[in-house]
Amino acid sequence: MAQASEKYVLRLADNILILGQRLGEWCGHGPVLEQDIALTNIALDLIGQSRMLYQYAAEIRNDGSTEDDLAMKRDVFDYYNCLLVEQPNGDWGKTIVRQFFFDTYHYYLQEFLVNSSDQRLSEIARKSFKEVAYHAQYSAEWVIRLGDGTEESHQRVQSSVNDLWTFTGELFTPDELDREMQEQGIGPDLDVIAANWNKKVNEILEIATLQIPEETFMQSGGKQGEHGEYLGFILAELQFMQRAYPDMKW
Amino acid sequence: MSKEEILNMEARFERYVAEENKVEPKDWMPEKYRKTLIRQISQHAHSEVVGMLPEANWISRAPSLRRKVALLAKVQDEAGHGLYLYSAAETLGADRQQLVEDLLSGKAKYSSIFNYPTPTWADMGAIGWLVDGAAIANQVMLCRTSYGPYARAMVKICKEESFHQRQGYEIMMALAAGTPAQKKMAQDALNRWWWPSLMMFGPTDDHSPNSAQSMKWRIKRKSNDELRQEFIDKTVPQAEFIGLSIPDPDLKWNAERGHYDFGEINWDEFYNVIAGNGKCNRERLAARNKAHDEGKWVREAANAYAEKQRVRQQKQTSAA
Ligand SMILES: [Fe+2]
Ligand SMILES: [Fe+2]
Numbered sequence: 001m002a003q004a005s006e007k008y009v010l011r012l013a014d015n016i017l018i019l020g021q022r023l024g025e026w027c028g029h030g031p032v033l034e035q036d037i038a039l040t041n042i043a044l045d046l047i048g049q050s051r052m053l054y055q056y057a058a059e060i061r062n063d064g065s066t067e068d069d070l071a072m073k074r075d076v077f078d079y080y081n082c083l084l085v086e087q088p089n090g091d092w093g094k095t096i097v098r099q100f101f102f103d104t105y106h107y108y109l110q111e112f113l114v115n116s117s118d119q120r121l122s123e124i125a126r127k128s129f130k131e132v133a134y135h136a137q138y139s140a141e142w143v144i145r146l147g148d149g150t151e152e153s154h155q156r157v158q159s160s161v162n163d164l165w166t167f168t169g170e171l172f173t174p175d176e177l178d179r180e181m182q183e184q185g186i187g188p189d190l191d192v193i194a195a196n197w198n199k200k201v202n203e204i205l206e207i208a209t210l211q212i213p214e215e216t217f218m219q220s221g222g223k224q225g226e227h228g229e230y231l232g233f234i235l236a237e238l239q240f241m242q243r244a245y246p247d248m249k250w
Numbered sequence: 251m252s253k254e255e256i257l258n259m260e261a262r263f264e265r266y267v268a269e270e271n272k273v274e275p276k277d278w279m280p281e282k283y284r285k286t287l288i289r290q291i292s293q294h295a296h297s298e299v300v301g302m303l304p305e306a307n308w309i310s311r312a313p314s315l316r317r318k319v320a321l322l323a324k325v326q327d328e329a330g331h332g333l334y335l336y337s338a339a340e341t342l343g344a345d346r347q348q349l350v351e352d353l354l355s356g357k358a359k360y361s362s363i364f365n366y367p368t369p370t371w372a373d374m375g376a377i378g379w380l381v382d383g384a385a386i387a388n389q390v391m392l393c394r395t396s397y398g399p400y401a402r403a404m405v406k407i408c409k410e411e412s413f414h415q416r417q418g419y420e421i422m423m424a425l426a427a428g429t430p431a432q433k434k435m436a437q438d439a440l441n442r443w444w445w446p447s448l449m450m451f452g453p454t455d456d457h458s459p460n461s462a463q464s465m466k467w468r469i470k471r472k473s474n475d476e477l478r479q480e481f482i483d484k485t486v487p488q489a490e491f492i493g494l495s496i497p498d499p500d501l502k503w504n505a506e507r508g509h510y511d512f513g514e515i516n517w518d519e520f521y522n523v524i525a526g527n528g529k530c531n532r533e534r535l536a537a538r539n540k541a542h543d544e545g546k547w548v549r550e551a552a553n554a555y556a557e558k559q560r561v562r563q564q565k566q567t568s569a570a
Binding site: 017021024025027028029030031032033034035036037040041043044047048050051054067068071072091092093144145146148149150152153156237238240241242245248249250 | 299302303306309310311312313314315316317318319322323325326329330332333336371421424425428429431432537540541544545546547548549550551552554555558
């Protein structure tokens with residue numbers, strides 16, 4: 001039976017843990033209580049999903065590692081999240097645009113993974129699909145609200161779209177591991193995901209009266225462990241307790 | 251209404267609540283009853299919201315993913331409590347926006363306990379165990395308060411608070427059963443949170459002038475000192491069970507009273523923190539103000555969009 005490589009599972013897990021960690025920064029600081037709760041909900045879903053994936057990765061590793069070992073004891077170069085999710089929250093609009101770009105990708109990815117030839121990945125995707133679909137709907141609605149809201153919100157959110165566009169290419173650029181997973185029916189054809197994503201993003205941005213940025217240079221490297229400067233600080237907080245008090249039970 | 255008629259109504263109202271009837275939003279109530287409730291419920295709501303901050307401080311640093319998820323969910327529950335309570339205050343004719351403004355300007359109060367800092371992970375245990383624990387003692391009483399919407403909000407909230415309290419105690423238990431470093435962290439947190447938790451019940455009965463009226467109206471049903479004693483009696487054995495010591499040399503079981511005797515509370519500290527001199531008073535209000543100010547454009551955008559949608563729909567219906 002097909003089984004994903006540990007690294008591939010870690011990629012999936014790292015993406016949503018890091019994004020969940022970022023969203024968690026909003027908790028208690030949102031623009032209005034209702035949206036504070038909504039964003040925390042998404043953070044909860046994502047971190048919850050990441051735990052299932054880390055548990056699976058730990059099983060594949062099969063050396064007694066736990067979900068926390070994987071999350072808390074790898075340094076930056078062994079983290080495989082895409083660059084998009086480690087970008088700072090910025091204002092609420094930037095958080096929403098980052099979320100919308102990721103959620104839309106995540107939605108089509110999960111849609112594939114539900115039928116992955118890796119049974120565990122398929123089960124995890126089945127469990128998370130409803131949540132992911134809800135996230136995609138929520139962030140798309142907010143992109144529309146902000147894009148078609150006031151002049152100020154329109155400008156703010158357009159500039160976030162422009163800023164973050166450069167990190168979207170990486171999501172769809174396959175490397176050797178992506179191709180290998182695709183060949184085994186474990187992972188999707190990223191060209192198909194890209195086509196779906198572009199269609200959806202175009203559609204929503206148009207409703208939101210926002211412009212798709214011109215051809216932009218696309219950053220890459222996150223999923224191979226080549227990160228910018230933000231991730232180190234995220235890990236410094238995420239891993240503080242496990243580093244300062246190693247090998248203890250909490 | 252003449253003065254006499256009002257006095258008559260008030261007497262009837264007092265009888266009505268004394269007979270354990272619930273007051274509902276549309277019922278007649280004395281103006282002072284309404285004001286007292288708005289003040290109490292909104293302070294309670296503000297406390298839930300400001301209370302998110304000391305715990306949110308540890309979300310990014312929780313020691314395990316399981317703890318991280320539990321903490322996130324807990325802080326989110328507190329936001330939900332804030333919402334229920336603002337709604338309950340609105341049933342009395344208060345305006346949520348105005349209530350929030352009063353918090354932000356420093357005019358309205360919130361529970362002073364949240365002006366204490368959370369420097370270590372063990373504070374997440376101590377807050378859940380002691381602060382949520384003290385809140386429960388008060389809130390269980392409020393489940394039977396005379397104002398219906400407040401009582402019903404409390405029933406919902408109490409269920410979640412007891413969950414928080416167990417979760418906090420469980421964090422402390424894990425620490426207390428851990429390495430010397432962990433145990434030290436737990437004891438340190440207990441040392442810092444014990445006395446402020448006792449202060450949460452408010453001044454002693456002889457210094458609590460408004461209590462009598464609130465008891466008469468069945469808003470409150472137990473005095474500050476009664477609730478404090480209940481909390482102490484319940485919590486001391488819990489500390490003993492996990493091998494932590496309560497930082498009070500005068501604490502001892504009094505068989506005659508059937509209660510624990512305890513030492514003098516430092517009321518100077520209590521009033522000092524209320525006066526704004528706690529370690530984190532400034533940070534807490536500043537954080538709420540920052541969130542509010544930076545959220546302004548978002549709220550405006552949402553309103554503008556809703557208005558545009560309303561107009562669009564109107565056009566559609568009138569065209570059809
Ligand atoms: Fe609460
Ligand atoms: Fe609570």
